[in-house]
Amino acid sequence: MTPARPLILYDTTLRDGMQREGMSVSVDEKLRIAVRVADLGVKVIEGGFPGSNPKDEEFFRKLQRQALGDAEVAVFGMTRGRGATADNDRQLRVLADCWAPIATVVGKTWDLHVQKVLRVDRDENLRMIAESVGFLRRQGKRVFYDAEHFFDAYAAHPEYALACLRAAAEAGAESVCLCDTNGAALPMMVAEAVEHVVSALGGACGVGIHAHNDAGCAVANSLVAVAHGAHLVQGTINGYGERCGNADLCSIIPALKLKMGIDCVSGADLAKLTDTAHFVAELCNVAPDPHQPYVGHNAFAHKGGMHIAAVERDPATFEHIAPALVGNSPRVLLSELSGRATIAQRVRRLGYPVSEEKELADRLLKRIKEKEHIGYHYEAADASFELLLRAELGLKVELFHLETFRIIVEKREDGETTSEATVKVHVDGERYLETAEGNGPVNALDKALRMAIERRFPEVHDIRLINYSVRILDEDRGTAATTRVLIDSSDGHDTWGSVGVGENVVEASWQALVDSISYGLLRRLGEERVPAGGEPDREQHSEPEPASDGSMDDDQEAGRDDYRETR
Ligand SMILES: [Zn+2]
Structure with missing residues (x-):
């Protein structure tokens, strides 16, 4: 099922993604990340809460001057405090005063949390949601409501969970986002809940998904939610986030575009995916995961001789998509088990035009076997292999x-x-x-x-x-x-x-x-x-x-x- 509303990709790398252990990026690095994520075609970039410290204030000040193409910025905060009014809630005032056109407010949905954590009665929680959303609407914001712990809430008391969403929708929220805050949900549960919510709200407002990966299902849950009518997907680049991470936009975007036929980004933007993933990893000082789907260094690496020969004839035999669509490239892994054809193919893929291909491949194979005999191993050492090849071709290898x-x-x-x-x-x-x-x-x-x-x-x-x-x-x-x-x-x-x-x-x-x-x-x-x-x-x-x-x-x-x- 294709969603009736256009799909919105919502990036929370700069807010939820920063909860990952050891993450620390400067204001300027945050800006550079925002620019690259916007350049990927993501429509909403959540910048965090602008009023908690001078660093966040500076970030929002600089972000305002930053060109972000078609992307819009969301500020993030909570519903009003208990017993206060929305008008005199200091935190809502910061959201209202921020220049960003979108305010995302998170609120309680699970009555266990309402009673044990918030310590208010169920009706007061509904008023907190409605009044906060209503106040920000009157201040001219587009409002997205994040329903915290939605899937646990829905499993415990579905009617109350829905009442929370209705309170936000009726107060003017553009979208209600179903958050799997504990990351425990499975795709079957998400499918059922999203379908129910979409029909219960009857198109009054959009429905979104915010998944965490504690059960290993964040990407699957996000895709299932879209298939059942969600039109907004929140995630982070490389799946950064606390514990096991958030839903990885680097898997969600190509799946939506290439496998579900949803035109969420252009083909040209999709081809920037691998570079964007590595760029963000670099700025966040996290080693890129070589086995990450779509964008990992090994995502399209072929080892066995038969695989390689088959891929050479028709890549579809062992590649689920053409790597170039996501800006990645196929790799051929080398070992002493490799045949001449494997090596010749690797040389061609590296872009070295070679006239005497067979002879070169034979010489290289001999060199590799000699080197592997004394302990070298080239599968993970593509640079050393290419230098070996350059030396064999008489090209410059030694700079010093x-x-x-x-x-x-x-x-x-x-x-x-x-x-x-x-x-x-x-x-x-x-x-x-x-x-x-x-x-x-x-x-x-x-x-x-x-x-x-x-x-x-x-x-x-x-x-x-x-x-x-x-x-x-x-x-x-x-x-x-x-x-x-x-x-x-x-x-x-x-x-x-x-x-x-x-x-x-x-x-x-x-x-x-x-x-x-x-x-x-x-x-x-x-x-x-x-x-x-x-x-x-x-x-x-x-x-x-x-x-x-x-x-x-x-x-x-x-x-x-x-x-x-x-x-
Ligand atoms: Zn989250």
Whole structure:
């Protein structure tokens, strides 16, 4: 069933999403998130409550001046306090005075909460809802009513839960949003309740859904609600939210658009989904989940040789949608089990035009087998693989050359341990020497290397190490064992993995670090992929852009989009 009203996507990343543990973003980061979410075609952006602290006030002040396209901003607050009047409720006054055109008010719906938490009688709660909505309407706001704990309320006393919704609808709410605050609902319950509410309200106002993921059903519940007549869907980018998170808009949007035929965003906007998801993750300082549906790095990764051959003939065989529709791309995972065809396909997908494909694939396969024999592993190390390929093609791989590094680890009497690394590298004949301290040897090495090359490659500031893991390969040798280090890095746009192997964990880490940074820099510098007539490792490379403040400006971002399209 298609909803009679146009579907409204409502983003609450900046309010409910911020409840996720460890989340802390600055005012400017919040603004950048709002801009990107609006650019995705989301129609309502909830900014939070403007009056609780100076940071929120500043955010709303800046947000007012920010162009957000077609998106509108909602302020969020609660129904009036008990025993007060709506007109003299301080908090409702803040909502009324805010410039945002939409006010979302949350109120109690579950009589257990009405009596135990709010400690008012059922009728007073209905008056609190009606008077709050009515007051904000008179102040010229469009009002959305969030019915807290709706599904628990509906299971306990459906008539009272409906009475709360009616109180909001009759007072002029544009939508009542059914909130699964505890995240416990299952799709069957949501389907039944939404259908009942839609028919009981008889079109007097719209019905929305706000799902949490405690039962693992937030996305399913949101889609089921729409299928049964809801016209507003609240969610967050990447499903951020407290406990198990909120409904993930990154899954909801493509499902609505591509699978349910609901035109909630344009095709061009949908293609920004993966970038938006990674951008928000980056600003929130959360490592992107590689297994996230639609937008994850592995969402369209193929491993088995048969899968890969089938996808090559017809992607529909193993891909549920064309990855490009959501701005993602397919990946081919490599291992020593891979055949020549797999490697040839991976090379083509990376955009390297190769004339002697078979021969190259054979050479690469041989190299990979040799490397895997001594412990390397390329499935999660796409950057190291691409560097291996570049070397095989005679393309530039080395941007800087190591003379030496030295690490001192000092354990002091007071129990503190410090690490200091000195790195000497050469870039185009110039020698650079830097020393840095870190909380561990690898951290110190990473810092010293970045300092040593930053004058020549200021882009190194845009590359961030997001994950570092060490695995012991031959466990029976104890502390003498060979170690494999995997590093994931990101430039706020894409993530990549690199690998290093050695009996010394610092040496293994150095290899992975160098691959990770070299690969990131080569991407940023736009090193082209066509082999230069078989010439080995050309000496010249494009000059780095002048130093920036480390943030991405529009031109840089546009440039990276171009780069991405060649992949
Ligand atoms: Zn919530």
